[in-house]
Amino acid sequence: MTSNDLSDSAIFPKGMEIPEIFSEYFSGKVWLSMLVDRDNEFNCPIGNVTFEPGCRNNWHKHPGGQILLITGGRGYYREEGKPARELKAGDVVEIPKNVKHWHGAAADSWFVHLSVETNSQLGSVEWLEPVSDEEYNKLK
Amino acid sequence: MTSNDLSDSAIFPKGMEIPEIFSEYFSGKVWLSMLVDRDNEFNCPIGNVTFEPGCRNNWHKHPGGQILLITGGRGYYREEGKPARELKAGDVVEIPKNVKHWHGAAADSWFVHLSVETNSQLGSVEWLEPVSDEEYNKLK
Numbered sequence: 083m084t085s086n087d088l089s090d091s092a093i094f095p096k097g098m099e100i101p102e103i104f105s106e107y108f109s110g111k112v113w114l115s116m117l118v119d120r121d122n123e124f125n126c127p128i129g130n131v132t133f134e135p136g137c138r139n140n141w142h143k144h145p146g147g148q149i150l151l152i153t154g155g156r157g158y159y160r161e162e163g164k165p166a167r168e169l170k171a172g173d174v175v176e177i178p179k180n181v182k183h184w185h186g187a188a189a190d191s192w193f194v195h196l197s198v199e200t201n202s203q204l205g206s207v208e209w210l211e212p213v214s215d216e217e218y219n220k221l222k
Numbered sequence: 223m224t225s226n227d228l229s230d231s232a233i234f235p236k237g238m239e240i241p242e243i244f245s246e247y248f249s250g251k252v253w254l255s256m257l258v259d260r261d262n263e264f265n266c267p268i269g270n271v272t273f274e275p276g277c278r279n280n281w282h283k284h285p286g287g288q289i290l291l292i293t294g295g296r297g298y299y300r301e302e303g304k305p306a307r308e309l310k311a312g313d314v315v316e317i318p319k320n321v322k323h324w325h326g327a328a329a330d331s332w333f334v335h336l337s338v339e340t341n342s343q344l345g346s347v348e349w350l351e352p353v354s355d356e357e358y359n360k361l362k
Binding site (some may be wrong): 093094095117118120122123124125126128151153157171172174176178179196198200203 | 233234254257258262263264265266268287289293311312313315318319325336338340342
């Protein structure tokens with residue numbers, strides 16, 4: 083599957099590859115299109131996020147929580163202390179406030195989700211350490 | 223296009239036809255699948271809403287605002303005092319707090335959107351009068 087094929091299947095705009103200043107928090111290439119901005123009355127920024135195969139974000143926490151709505155491809159979500167959950171289009175993930183977690187693509191698939199940051203007035207994401215290759219490579 | 227065709231294209235579950243208690247606020251058949259519930263820490267209930275052709279909701283307001291993410295079909299959004307906006311898959315609508323509006327399908331098309339109710343701790347939807355046939359039938 084090519085990146086263009088996936089964008090077509092995933093409905094919302096793919097956007098630009100994320101700037102280098104944020105790319106230290108991802109293990110590979112990521113595209114982001116902000117559908118609803120931060121710092122407005124909604125307190126609910128929404129982004130369409132596209133991961134290339136094998137790409138995942140670092141462990142991180144959201145002070146106000148986060149919801150993922152999966153629109154294409156295959157990927158994973160993992161909360162600290164729990165097994166990884168496999169994700170495909172139509173799946174929904176509820177990530178409670180301040181819970182340490184990561185998400186990203188499977189090794190052999192592109193992955194697209196909407197990221198809904200809830201209660202964003204409570205603060206911004208806190209980025210932590212990368213997911214090790216040892217941990218990631220155990221996932222099938 | 224059949225309803226099943228549209229559900230397939232729209233990614234998230236179609237859910238059940240809405241109960242009669244709510245159907246007085248819609249001009250036709252509507253299906254709802256709640257993806258994220260009310261009354262939890264997220265303050266951000268998310269529903270997947272499917273309108274049959276010609277169906278729209280009554281005028282209404284949300285105390286905390288609402289965001290629509292269109293995933294399939296063709297429809298309309300209208301704010302009081304402004305022209306109707308035509309909507310298709312990939313479009314996003316930001317509805318400010320307490321702004322009177324309606325949304326629904328085009329006369330000849332099914333219509334599917336995610337409804338994201340923002341700041342839901344500020345209160346529930348306030349339902350108002352139906353959209354008149356005279357107003358609706360002016361839309362093409």
